[in-house]
Amino acid sequence: MQHVLITGASRGLGRALALGFRARGWTVSACATDPVAIQALAEELGPEHLALTCDVTRPADIGGFAARVLERSGPPDLLLNNAAVINRSAPLWEVSGEEFSRVIDVNLKGVHAMIRAFLPAMIERGSGVVVNFSSGWGRSTSPEVAPYCATKWGIEGLTAALASELPAGLAAVALNPGIIDTRMLRSSFGDAAGAYPKPEQWASAAVPFLASLGPRHNGQALTVPAIR
Numbered sequence: 754m755q756h757v758l759i760t761g762a763s764r765g766l767g768r769a770l771a772l773g774f775r776a777r778g779w780t781v782s783a784c785a786t787d788p789v790a791i792q793a794l795a796e797e798l799g800p801e802h803l804a805l806t807c808d809v810t811r812p813a814d815i816g817g818f819a820a821r822v823l824e825r826s827g828p829p830d831l832l833l834n835n836a837a838v839i840n841r842s843a844p845l846w847e848v849s850g851e852e853f854s855r856v857i858d859v860n861l862k863g864v865h866a867m868i869r870a871f872l873p874a875m876i877e878r879g880s881g882v883v884v885n886f887s888s889g890w891g892r893s894t895s896p897e898v899a900p901y902c903a904t905k906w907g908i909e910g911l912t913a914a915l916a917s918e919l920p921a922g923l924a925a926v927a928l929n930p931g932i933i934d935t936r937m938l939r940s941s942f943g944d945a946a947g948a949y950p951k952p953e954q955w956a957s958a959a960v961p962f963l964a965s966l967g968p969r970h971n972g973q974a975l976t977v978p979a980i981r
């Protein structure tokens with residue numbers, strides 16, 4: 754039985770991954786901040802799994818979440834740092850300091866916090882893969898999403914540096930998931946997001962791809978294969 758930990762699992766890609774890994778026979782630990790959506794996910798996953806509220810920007814939440822997960826299921830084999838937010842589309846000079854900080858706090862500092870909470874136990878065990886969700890906008894840019902681009906380009910650098918630090922047996926990769934019709938995509942694309950795959954369709958390709966990752970992938974910048 755393998756164990757996947759997924760942040761940002763209340764909707765979108767994270768939720769589809771949680772259900773997809775469960776269907777594949779993995780033990781799932783998942784979190785997000787919306788208590789209603791997390792309760793619904795917990796009921797759908799069933800009692801063998803954990804879905805708890807945890808804000809990746811709040812140290813007290815992370816401490817409690819990590820303690821529950823590690824006690825219940827041990828270190829994850831796959832740590833999917835999926836949770837993220839995007840700024841409301843606007844030129845950079847019109848983005849408030851508060852909004853810029855929130856994007857940095859969730860997308861970069863939240864990833865660091867989860868790595869601090871779980872990677873030491875993975876290193877102690879001697880195995881595991883950290884997958885930090887990047888974006889096409891972590892490798893290219895578009896107008897009106899500069900704060901988001903800054904964090905995803907940051908994820909690429911953070912992940913490559915982390916990969917160079919890891920002992921044998923572990924891996925860290927940056928992952929561009931592709932373009933999928935989620936609430937986040939609708940924030941940038943509007944109704945045009947409807948032309949892209951739904952999270953459940955995407956997960957049918959993403960789950961086997963993620964399940965195949967191992968030490969040989971350490972340091973790579975990967976992209977989920979397109980759905981056929």
Ligand SMILES: NC(=O)c1ccc[n+]([C@@H]2O[C@H](COP(=O)([O-])OP(=O)(O)OC[C@H]3O[C@@H](n4cnc5c(N)ncnc54)[C@H](OP(=O)(O)O)[C@@H]3O)[C@@H](O)[C@H]2O)c1
Pocket residue numbers: 760761762763764765766767784785786787788790807808809810834835836837838859863886887888889890929930931932933934935936937938
């Ligand atoms: N959709 C795409 O086309 C696309 C493209 C490139 C990259 N990505 C990346 O893929 C990942 C998933 O995106 P998505 O499209 O599924 O976005 P989404 O539908 O907006 O879902 C984001 C998830 O993150 C959670 N989240 C936000 N802030 C959080 C916090 N402080 N603590 C814990 N959870 C938090 C949200 O739950 P709560 O609100 O309940 O906390 C939600 O479950 C992100 O890293 C995104 O940057 C997506």
